Each structure stands twice: as C-alpha cells, then as structure tokens.
Amino acid sequence: MAGSDRRRMVHYLIRAVLLGGFALFIVQLARGDGLSLYIAPRMEPFVKLSALALYASAIYQVYAAFRASKGQQAADCGCDHEPPVSIPKNVIVYGMFVLPLALGFLLPEATLGSSLAAKKGMTFAGAETLANARSGERAAPSLPASGNGGGDANASASEAMFPSDEYTASYAVYGKQLYAQPAIAVPDQWFIETLTTLDLYRKNFIGKQVELSGFVYRDEAMGADQFAVSRFAMNCCSADSLPYGLVATFDNAAALRKDSWVKVSGTLEEGQYDGGTILQLLVTHIESIRTPDSPYVYPDYNFDKQFE
Amino acid sequence: MTVVYRVGMPLLTAGCLAMLALILADNGWLSALASLDPATVQSFKLLLLGIILETFPFILLGVFVSALLQVFVSDATIARLTPKHPVAGVLFGSLLGLLFPLCECGMIPVVRRLIRKGMPPYIGMVFIFAGPIVNPVVFTSTYTAFRGQPGMAYARLGLALAICVVLGLLLSRFLKRNPLKRDAYELAAANNGATSIYEHDHSQGAKGFWGRMAATLAHASDELFDIGKYVILGAFLTAVVQTSVDREVLAGIGGGTWSGSAFMMGLAFLLSLCSTSDAFVAASFNGIFAPSALLAFLVFGPMVDLKSVLMLLGTFRTKIVAAIVLLLFALVLGGSLLTAQLWL
Numbered sequence: 053m054a055g056s057d058r059r060r061m062v063h064y065l066i067r068a069v070l071l072g073g074f075a076l077f078i079v080q081l082a083r084g085d086g087l088s089l090y091i092a093p094r095m096e097p098f099v100k101l102s103a104l105a106l107y108a109s110a111i112y113q114v115y116a117a118f119r120a121s122k123g124q125q126a127a128d129c130g131c132d133h134e135p136p137v138s139i140p141k142n143v144i145v146y147g148m149f150v151l152p153l154a155l156g157f158l159l160p161e162a163t164l165g166s167s168l169a170a171k172k173g174m175t176f177a178g179a180e181t182l183a184n185a186r187s188g189e190r191a192a193p194s195l196p197a198s199g200n201g202g203g204d205a206n207a208s209a210s211e212a213m214f215p216s217d218e219y220t221a222s223y224a225v226y227g228k229q230l231y232a233q234p235a236i237a238v239p240d241q242w243f244i245e246t247l248t249t250l251d252l253y254r255k256n257f258i259g260k261q262v263e264l265s266g267f268v269y270r271d272e273a274m275g276a277d278q279f280a281v282s283r284f285a286m287n288c289c290s291a292d293s294l295p296y297g298l299v300a301t302f303d304n305a306a307a308l309r310k311d312s313w314v315k316v317s318g319t320l321e322e323g324q325y326d327g328g329t330i331l332q333l334l335v336t337h338i339e340s341i342r343t344p345d346s347p348y349v350y351p352d353y354n355f356d357k358q359f360e
Numbered sequence: 361m362t363v364v365y366r367v368g369m370p371l372l373t374a375g376c377l378a379m380l381a382l383i384l385a386d387n388g389w390l391s392a393l394a395s396l397d398p399a400t401v402q403s404f405k406l407l408l409l410g411i412i413l414e415t416f417p418f419i420l421l422g423v424f425v426s427a428l429l430q431v432f433v434s435d436a437t438i439a440r441l442t443p444k445h446p447v448a449g450v451l452f453g454s455l456l457g458l459l460f461p462l463c464e465c466g467m468i469p470v471v472r473r474l475i476r477k478g479m480p481p482y483i484g485m486v487f488i489f490a491g492p493i494v495n496p497v498v499f500t501s502t503y504t505a506f507r508g509q510p511g512m513a514y515a516r517l518g519l520a521l522a523i524c525v526v527l528g529l530l531l532s533r534f535l536k537r538n539p540l541k542r543d544a545y546e547l548a549a550a551n552n553g554a555t556s557i558y559e560h561d562h563s564q565g566a567k568g569f570w571g572r573m574a575a576t577l578a579h580a581s582d583e584l585f586d587i588g589k590y591v592i593l594g595a596f597l598t599a600v601v602q603t604s605v606d607r608e609v610l611a612g613i614g615g616g617t618w619s620g621s622a623f624m625m626g627l628a629f630l631l632s633l634c635s636t637s638d639a640f641v642a643a644s645f646n647g648i649f650a651p652s653a654l655l656a657f658l659v660f661g662p663m664v665d666l667k668s669v670l671m672l673l674g675t676f677r678t679k680i681v682a683a684i685v686l687l688l689f690a691l692v693l694g695g696s697l698l699t700a701q702l703w704l
Contacts, residue, residue, distance in 0.1 A: 067585060078413065090410040095504075098417035105420045109581035116578065145585075148592045152412055155405045164406055167399035173607035288505055290410030291598060291644040311399070353507050 057123050063142075064117035070149045071110035077156050078103035085345065086161055091289045092350055163347040164284045165311040166269045169295035174269060174280060176299055176330055213256050220252065222359040227253045231260075235317075238264035243349035244285050244296055250320065251331050262333060263317035265341060268308045269297055273326035279305045281316055281333070286348040293348060299325055302335040313341045404603045411595035411644075415637030418501045419587060420580075422636040425461050425497065427579035431572050435470070439477040446482075450528030453486035454521055457495035467491050468671045472540070481539045482531035488672075489688065490524035492635040492662035493517065502658065505639035511704050512651065513639075516658045519699050523659070523691045527684070539680045587634050594631040598641050610648050620653035621696055625689065628661030635662035652700030660692040 078099060081087040087096055213231075216224035227249045230236050236257075238246045243264075250257050266281040274280075282297030300316055301323060308314065316338045323332035438456075443449050460470075471484040492498065499513055506512040601610075614620040624645070633641055638661050642654045649657075662668075664685050672681045 067581070071581070071584070074416075078416075087413075089406060090413050095414060095417075099413050102416040102420050105424070106416070108577065109584060112574075112577045112581050145589050148589050148596075149585075152408055152592060152595075156409050159402065159405050162402040162406070164403055165399055167397065168403040168407075168603060171403075171603060171606055173611075287507060287643060287646075288640055289414040290406045291414075291595075291602065292505070292640065292646065294647060351508060 057120050061117045061120040064113045064120060066146055068110045068113035068117065070146065070153070071106050071113060073153045073157075074149075075103045075106035075110060077153060078106070084161075088346055088348070089161060089163060089290070092286050092348075095288055163267075163343060164290060164293060164295075165267060166282075169269055169282060169284070169297075170271060172295055174271070174282065174295050174297055176280065176297055176325065214253055222356045223249045223252055225359040227256070231256055235261035235263065238262065240344075240346065240349055242352060242355070243283055244351055245355050247296060247298055254322070254331050257320050257331075258322065260320050261317065262320055263315070264298060264333075265313065265315040265344070266297060267311050267313050267347075269295070270305075270310055274299070275301075275324075277301050277303055277305045278323070278325070278332070279308055281314065283349045284347070286350055296349075299323060299330055299332040300335050301332055302338060313343050315339050315341050400603050404599050407599040407602055407644075408595050411598060411637075411640060412592060414640050415591055415595075415634075418497060418636040419584065419591060419634060422461060422497050422634070423580045423583045423587065424576070427576045427583065429460055430470070430579055431575045435473050435477050439474055439479050442479050442483060446529070446532040449480060449483045450486055450525055450532060453483035453528055454490040454494060454524045456487045457491035457493070460491065461495035461497040468668070468675055472675050475540060480532075482528055482535050485531055485535075485539065485676075485684070486524050486528035489527060489663045489684075490520060493520035493659065494524070498635050498639075498662075501636050502639040505643040506646075509651070509704070512655065512658070515655055515699050515703050519655065519692075519695050520659050520663070523663075523688065523695055526691060527687065530687070531684075535680070537677075539676045590632050591634055591637055594633040594638075594641060597631060598644060602644065607648055610645075614645075614649035614653055617650060617652060617697060618693070620649050621656040621693055624649055624653040624657035625660040625692065628657045629665050631661070632665040632668070633661060638662065650700065651704040652696045655700055655704065656692055656696035659696060660688070663688050663692070 078087070081090070082096070082100055082103075087099065091099055210228055214224040214227045223245075226245065230246070230249060231253075236246070236250075250262070264281055266283045269280040269282040270278075278299055278301050280297035280299050282295055284293040284295050286293040300318065302308075302316075316333065316335050318333045318335040318337070321332060321334050322329050324330070325332070443452050467488050471479075471488050474487075475481050475484045494517055499517055502516055503510060503513040613623050624642075628638070631638075631641065639658060642657050645654060645657075669681065669685065
C-alpha cells in the first residue's frame with residue numbers, strides 16, 4: 053500500500069468513527085428520552101432523520117477506506133476535498149468534532165438551571181415578554197374606546213376588568229377564563245402564557261389561589277424570604293431557551309436548595325423586587341418533586357388561535 | 361485578516377483540545393474544573409450540543425442537495441441559460457439560489473467554474489452573495505428558528521435580494537476587467553497540480569446512475585466535514601459567550617441601534633456560520649439584541665465572513681473583494697435598520 057493510500061485510509065476511518073459517533077449519540081439520546089434536553093419536540097423527528105443520514109455517510113467513509121486500502125480512488129467528485137497533510141492541522145480539525153462528542157457521552161445528563169438563568173437574565177411573571185415577542189411594541193393594554201354603550205352590565209364590567217388591544221385580545225379572553233376558576237393551576241403547555249396573563253391583569257388576580265411547579269432560583273436582589281419558581285422556555289434548542297419565573301415568598305425560603313424542583317401553591321399578592329413592584333406568590337403549601345420528564349416549557353405559537 | 365485566521369483558529373481549537381485533554385485525562389484537573397462550577401460546564405455542554413444537533417438536519421439537507429446538483433447538473437447548462445441583459449442578468453444571479461440551494465462554501469468553486477465557462481462575472485458574483493440567503497433551505501431554517509417572528513425570515517430574504525440587486529447593477533456598470541485572479545489557475549498547477557478543481561466536469565466524472573449516486577455521497581460526506589468544523593467552532597463560541605458573559609453586558613452593546621447592528625455583523629463575520637444554520641444562533645440572541653441587529657447578523661454573515669473572504673481572496677482580485685466587502689457592510693447596516701424600522 054502506498055503511503056498516500058494509507059493516509060487516505062486513516063482519514064476515512066477517522067471520519068467514519070466521528071460520523072458514526074454523532075449518529076450513535078442521537079440514537080442514544082432518542083432512546084433514553086434525552087433528546088428533549090437539547091431540542092424542542094417539534095424538531096426531534098428531523099434530528100432523528102439526520103442520524104440516518106449520518107449513518108449513511110459513516111458507512112460510505114468505511115467503503116472509501118476499503119477502496120483506499122486497495123489503492124483505488126473512491127467515487128470522486130473532483131472538488132478537492134483531499135484532507136490536509138499537516139498533522140497538527142488534522143488533529144485540530146478532528147479534535148473539534150471529538151470535543152462535543154466527548155462532552156455528550158462522558159458528562160452525565162443534566163438540565164439547565166440557576167447558573168445559566170443568572171447569565172441569561174430571569175424574566176419574572178412577565179407582561180414584558182409580550183413586548184419582547186412583539187419586538188419592542190408596548191404591550192400595555194389600552195382601554196377600549198368609550199361610548200359604545202351596548203351590552204349588558206355584566207359583560208361590560210368584565211370588559212372593563214380585562215381591557216385589551218389587538219395584541220392582547222387572546223390574553224384578555226384567557227384572563228376571564230382563569231378568573232372564573234376558584235384555584236388556578238399553571239399548566240406546563242401554557243406556562244408563559246398563563247404567567248403573562250396573570251401579570252398583565254395583575255390587579256384582578258390579587259388574592260387568587262395559584263399552583264405551579266418549577267426549579268428554585270435565587271439572586272442577590274431578592275429578600276431572604278424570596279425565591280422564584282422557574283422554568284426555561286425553549287424555542288428550538290437549548291441555546292435559545294430563556295428563563296421565566298414567578299417570585300414567591302416563604303418564611304423558610306433560605307432552606308430551599310437552588311435548582312431543586314418544587315410544587316408550590318399560595319395566594320397572589322404584590323411584592324417588592326429590585327426596587328420595583330412585582331406580582332408574587334405568598335406560599336401556603338410547598339412540596340419537593342422530582343425533575344419532570346419535560347423540564348422545559350415551550351411557547352405556544354397557536355395561543356392566539358385558541359381564542360378566535 | 362489572514363493573521364487573525366492563522367492565529368485565532370488554532371488558539372480556539374487549542375482551547376477545545378485542552379478542555380478535551382482535561383476531560384479525557386481526568387487526573388484531578390477535571391474535578392478541579394468541575395468543583396469550580398459544574399453547573400456552568402453542564403450549561404456549556406447543553407448549549408453546545410443543542411446548537412450542533414439543531415443544525416444537523418439543515419446542514420445535511422443543504423449538503424445533499426448541493427451534492428446532487430453538483431453531480432447531476434452540468435455547469436454548461438447554467439451558462440447557456442444565463443440571460444444577456446444586465447438587469448435580467450442581475451435578477452437571474454440573485455434568484456439562482458432558488459434552484460441551487462448551495463451553502464456559501466460550495467458556492468465559490470461553482471461560480472469560478474461558471475465564470476470560466478462564460479457566465480458574465482457580475483452575475484456570478486451576485487450569485488455568490490445572494491445564493492446563500494435567497495434559497496429555500498435557508499428560508500425554512502430561518503422561519504423555524506424565528507417561529508414567533510415570521511417577519512424575520514421574509515425580511516432576511518427581501519433585504520438580501522434588494523442589496524444584491526443594487527450590488528449587481530453597480531458591478532454590471534463598473535466592473536470592466538475580469539475579476540478573477542489571473543494567475544489562480546497557473547498557481548494551482550505549479551503548487552500541487554490540483555487543476556482538476558478548475559476543469560473538472562461532474563457530469564462526466566462519474567459513470568452511470570450508481571456511479572453518480574456514489575459521487576453524491578462522497579461529495580456530501582466530505583463537505584459535511586468542511587462545513588462541520590465551522591459550525592462546531594461557531595457553536596463553541598456561542599456557548600462560551602452565553603455561559604460566561606452576563607446578559608446585561610451584551611445588552612449594553614446591543615442597546616444602541618447602530619452599535620448593536622455593527623456588533624452583530626462583526627460577530628457574524630468572526631463566527632463564519634453556514635447560512636443554513638446561523639438562524640438558530642441568531643435566535644439565541646433574541647431579546648438581547650434589537651431585531652435590526654439580528655437581521656444584520658443574518659444578512660451580512662452569509663455574504664461576508666472570515667472563511668468566505670479567505671475563499672474570495674483566493675479567487676478574485678483583492679481590490680474588487682475589498683470594494684465589495686465595504687459596500688456590503690454599508691448596505692447591510694443601513695438596510696437592516698431601515699427594514700427593521702418599517703417591517704419588524
């Protein structure tokens with residue numbers, strides 16, 4: 053075997069191992085339900101498909117290595133993909149592929165938590181998330197134009213309690229539904245939407261019974277009896293996830309371990325955080341829960357359509 | 361420029377390797393690192409792999425489509441179809457990406473061949489800059505990444521198209537000399553004898569249907585490595601920035617409209633992401649930077665970045681490349697602010 057053939061064979065084999073490694077990593081995640089830690093459910097089928105394509109490429113590389121060992125050119129596209137000769141350069145290039153694989157296989161699985169939430173900046177029960185989603189537009193609901201005297205007294209009273217504009221119409225409808233419930237359980241599928249509604253129509257919900265679950269988050273701006281019940285909201289993948297939470301007060305808050313998962317219930321009230329007034333939960337009951345199978349929440353892009 | 365590339369890339373990867381060594385060796389160093397802040401290491405891992413996994417489907421799609429076209433459609437066909445009138449030609453060049461959804465990495469060698477085969481240079485150059493954005497794969501990935509703001513995908517496409525039409529018309533008027541480096545071919549011949557890049561015709565290179573399928577797979581899996589290293593580097597830098605830099609610091613830079621856009625354009629230049637996957641990185645900066653800055657990132661990155669400039673300089677005359685890069689910088693900066701003002 054000529055030296056250049058041997059060199060090509062080694063390259064093809066390294067590439068086969070790396071491509072196969074990524075395919076295996078995806079398969080391993082998909083089998084253990086770990087894929088949801090990295091990407092949103094709606095992207096999962098595509099990532100699983102790409103594992104197939106990676107396998108196919110890996111198998112092709114093995115075939116190319118076999119051809120090279122026989123001194124034959126593999127099917128050539130003539131695009132000058134010849135691997136570089138310099139060894140340090142090769143170590144660097146292949147090292148870049150090995151690093152994420154090694155991290156993925158060797159480090160234990162974990163979820164995003166307080167440390168990243170602090171870097172990314174927590175959003176507390178957040179009418180301002182609406183403003184973000186509407187790219188800077190002010191989301192404060194404007195009062196409906198006065199003077200359209202129709203409707204019975206009840207309806208107009210609830211209209212006055214839940215004023216809305218074109219961007220907040222669905223939140224107003226959802227708000228009325230929540231208001232009718234004796235106790236509000238914040239659902240995972242509408243975590244952000246529910247917190248946003250509660251905050252948007254804050255005055256109406258003071259004194260209401262609310263229950264939600266999330267991980268414990270704390271920062272310096274909080275009082276000794278404060279913590280936040282938080283979730284990461286993911287759009288596509290872990291890198292674009294942002295932390296959302298509701299501040300809670302609880303006498304024994306300091307005893308709670310950060311990043312531990314809790315289910316809390318209590319009544320809504322207004323509290324102080326970082327020099328501002330925010331919506332917070334006065335905790336009456338708290339229990340420790342295990343990390344849920346789906347630790348993240350996902351914004352519902354069809355939220356508006358539910359209320360048309 | 362070259363210095364940045366020569367020094368920066370090995371330094372970064374040396375960092376990668378050092379970390380890798382720490383992880384593999386596990387001789388107390390790892391536990392030392394872990395005891396510093398295991399949560400940060402975990403976040404870093406989750407972000408890095410999240411981006412990589414997310415981009416796989418799109419890179420693979422782009423690589424396979426590009427490889428199929430590369431192997432099955434001859435360059436001569438395209439050269440024959442090219443219109444002769446400048447305005448029609450510029451539009452043709454801008455929209456060619458709809459038919460040929462190539463990544464920017466696959467673009468330059470193809471265009472070089474096309475120009476040698478008789479395509480007017482200004483059309484080929486417009487294709488280089490428009491193709492990586494004005495194409496269905498990139499539109500889909502942008503739309504997916506910005507599900508909450510579908511306007512972003514349209515704005516990206518529209519702005520790129522407008523800028524490339526302006527660029528193309530200017531080039532068709534002022535570009536008189538052949539923009540290709542005159543001695544590129546001879547240089548290649550003298551250096552390593554790899555002239556086949558310039559004269560190789562794919563449609564004749566492989567024989568029969570299965571031969572062509574094998575060539576497609578060969579091209580795709582090789583290109584996966586060519587592109588993959590930039591994607592991983594980009595994901596690595598993004599994960600480092602997100603796990604180590606406070607949001608307030610970034611927001612401070614992103615606060616100003618001009619500085620935010622300029623900063624994101626600089627970031628796009630350095631990261632050199634593939635246009636099929638950069639939308640996911642941009643989306644991870646959502647809320648920290650204004651939409652105009654994200655748009656600037658999405659439009660400027662695929663047109664001008666570290667790796668494409670290096671490739672351009674290897675193919676075209678330096679003066680032309682410098683003029684185009686400066687022009688594109690100004691157009692994208694102004695255009696992104698204007699578009700965001702009107703649309704987003």
